[in-house]
Amino acid sequence: MRFLHPRLPGLILAVAGVLAAGPARSQAPKAQAGQKYALLVGVRQYNPNELRELPYSEPDVVELAGLLKDAGYRQVVTLTQTTGATNSRLLPLAENIRATLKGMLEDREPEDSVVLAFAGHGVQFSGSAENYFCPMDAKLADRATLISFADVYRQLEACAAGVRVMLVDACRNDPQSDNSRARSVVKLESVTRPQQRRPPGGVAALFSCSEGEKSFEHAELKHGVFFHYVIEGLKGKADLDKDGTVDVEELARYTKRSVPDFVKEQYGFDVRQMPVLRGEISGLATIVGPLPLEPAPNGTPPLGPTPGTPARPEKDRRSRIGVAFSPLSPAAAQAIGVDPMMKGALVVGLLPGGPAEKAGLKVNDVVTSFNQQPFIELPSFKERLAASAIGKPLTLAYHRNGQEQSVVIVPVPTEEAIFEQEKTTPAKPPExxxxxxxxxxxxxxxxxxxxxxxxxxxxxxxxxxxxxxxxxxxxxxxxxxxxxxxxxxxxxxxxxxxxxxxxxxxxxxxxxxxxxxxxxxxxxxxxxxxxxxxxxxxxxxxxxxxxxxxx
Structure with a gap:
């Protein structure tokens, strides 16, 4: 599956079509004619006697819907309580989800693409391997009011579309509300596991967390952590090899790198949320059309190609300051004597003679802002540093020995700030x-x-x-x-x-x-x-x- 962002204002998202016998990259990209469809379901508020409210599940699918609409989808159906306020057929009720899913999947052609996204609560009942998505009218004591992922898989398997993709963030620990009437009669697993069942052939499903884990939402992101990075990835940040495209493996690698880092930074190293990709699809098929690239913070160059100009080599547009950063967990903060609630990037290594060392930064300094923009999470902080203009001074605020200080550093090209251990290719690690x-x-x-x-x-x-x-x-x-x-x-x-x-x-x-x-x-x-x-x-x-x- 490939997500393309060409050398023009925008981003094109594409995915692979049929079950591959070999690696998707072994096939030359081929354009795919056909229509693109999406069904996005986000449930913000449940019956307070059943399930807890999820304030950011609706923004997850709303922003994703805007991205897909701008990309030229023939049809994007968003089922949320906001869209359903003026059209009851668009409420995320079980009946509406089933009817819309059936209508979207039937009569598709092999050249077509279908994307499904679910954001809300998911449950797994004790003693059962079955997993369910909870619509807004879910009653845990009545499984008929829930959406079975097994049923969704069966419908996807029967669909003729060459591209069938699921994005699922429905893994939350103890979704029941404190006053849930179902507590005494319904026993749930402590953590839902919708990714245990493998999708049918030709279907790829990217889940927000691994078995035995739970998903998180975050107020500063105003999204679920998983969908925040899915959206950022589809905008271009998941283009890890800088070839102007994002494939499903890159999106999975990007979310698997970014989501756990953010969760550990916010909640500690004893907390884990690792997205999982299930299923395989290959061959090229466009499913998202051109999108405008967003400017990077503080006027720095965008991470993607500049509209109307050919892409430049990575070394010509990526910069470094010669610092190795690590997430600052509450435990690490306490260990080095700073506020455990502090948000920042911990300096764990400096390139000898590099820009940061020359400017006076030291190991154990905690960087809290970049050009007066506060630190939120490490992946985006590193991206902003790498996108900084080479030779243009930048300012980092940091804490050292209980004092807040600042330093001005001049970034250099990537090839001028290579750590010694990066200069040789390491031997293959244990399997x-x-x-x-x-x-x-x-x-x-x-x-x-x-x-x-x-x-x-x-x-x-x-x-x-x-x-x-x-x-x-x-x-x-x-x-x-x-x-x-x-x-x-x-x-x-x-x-x-x-x-x-x-x-x-x-x-x-x-x-x-x-x-x-x-x-x-x-x-x-x-x-x-x-x-x-x-x-x-x-x-x-x-x-x-x-x-x-x-x-």
């Missing part, structure tokens, strides 16, 4: 399915931090090479115990620990004994971990305490 197995022994003394579920050993040059890491300073995670604090934070064998927070200061980790001593006297560990694919992030592990035996 994902092998990540939880113990690494081979050797390389010096090992230690098991039992209460954190972690085994480590010195990171020798040989082990660093095997793990795809350039540097050999630090400790290598040798094994992770399932169900432990380390496992819960996503740590795995093959990751390197290079720094730790001790007495509110960031220190290098060179010996096993350094970590052992800190673990023995601390209730939690804040570590800086990295791998050949992860540039670096702070993780806080809380010491496990023995609990009551299982019943």
């Amino acid at each position: 994902a399915e092998d990540r939880r197995r113990a690494m081979p022994g050797g390389g010096g003394p090992q230690t098991a931090l039992q209460e954190f579920g972690l085994e480590v050993q010195p990171l020798t040059a040989e082990l660093a090479r095997d793990a795809g890491l350039k540097e050999s300073d630090g400790l290598l995670i040798r094994a992770v115990r399932e169900g432990s604090p380390a496992s819960a934070q996503g740590l795995a064998p093959g990751l390197a620990i290079t720094q730790m927070v001790k007495d509110k200061n960031l220190q290098s980790v060179k010996r096993v004994s350094d970590l052992e001593a800190l673990a023995e006297k601390s209730e939690d560990l804040t570590l800086y971990v990295k791998s050949s694919k992860i540039p670096g992030a702070f993780v806080t592990l809380k010491k496990a305490r023995p609990g009551p035996p299982p019943r």
Whole structure:
């Protein structure tokens, strides 16, 4: 599936059409004639005796609808309580959703494209693998009032359209209201899992979170986190290879990178929301027409191609200041002595002799604004920095030792601010399915931090090479115990620990004994971990305490 934004004012979204026998990129793009249709459902308010209100599910689909309409869709049907205020057929009622879905999917041609989007509550009943979307008239005690995702899949499978795509944000923990009458008679799983069932052939479904997780909305975004990044991605930010197109894999990669980062920044590293792409489709089919590119903040160049001009190479329009940033989680903030509620980007590395180091920025500084625009979340902050004009001074506000300060930095072209570890291609890391197995022994003394579920050993040059890491300073995670604090934070064998927070200061980790001593006297560990694919992030592990035996 491909989303194209050509060298003219706009963006074209395109998706693949039929189930692929091989990778979609192996086929040359082909234009697809045909019509484009979309059904977008957003439920903001439910019966207060049934489900909690979701203030941003309606804005999610409204903004997406505007994007699709501007792109030349033949038909975009938006079912929300606002659109239904003047036309009752457009209320997100179960009957309306079923009728509209049936009408949209029937009589389609193989050249046509259909996009479905659902934003609202989703439920899964205890003891059942079935998952449901909750329309505005949902009654949890009556499954006939719910929309079965299995039924939606069956209708999509029968639809003749070559392109069938679902975007779903319906995974919320404990959706029932506090005074729900259904609480005593309806038992729900603690977290909904609509992505467990694989879509039929020729259908791709991008879900807002992984199994066992929940989705978040955020007041500053005024959207669900998932749909915020879906919309940003379709506007061009998901064009990761800067070739003027966005395909479904790029959109999935963009949301899978941006959504978890934002959620961890806002709610801590013990919270996770990871979008999931299910199903496969290939071949090229346009489903979104031209859209105007939005200007970047503070007058900086737009991230996409300039209207009427050919695209420039990335190195000619991307800039750097020579800083490695990490999200500032509440735990990391507390560990270095700043307000846990502070929003900012934590400086974890500086390029020697780079623009930021020359200007006086230091490791452990917390950057809170860029050109007087407050920090909101790390992905967009990095994009704004990268889009800054080369050679034009910019101002960063930051906190250091309890004091707010500012610094003026002059960005340079990307190729002039390359970190040493970026200059060589790392060796292939362990395969994902092998990540939880113990690494081979050797390389010096090992230690098991039992209460954190972690085994480590010195990171020798040989082990660093095997793990795809350039540097050999630090400790290598040798094994992770399932169900432990380390496992819960996503740590795995093959990751390197290079720094730790001790007495509110960031220190290098060179010996096993350094970590052992800190673990023995601390209730939690804040570590800086990295791998050949992860540039670096702070993780806080809380010491496990023995609990009551299982019943």
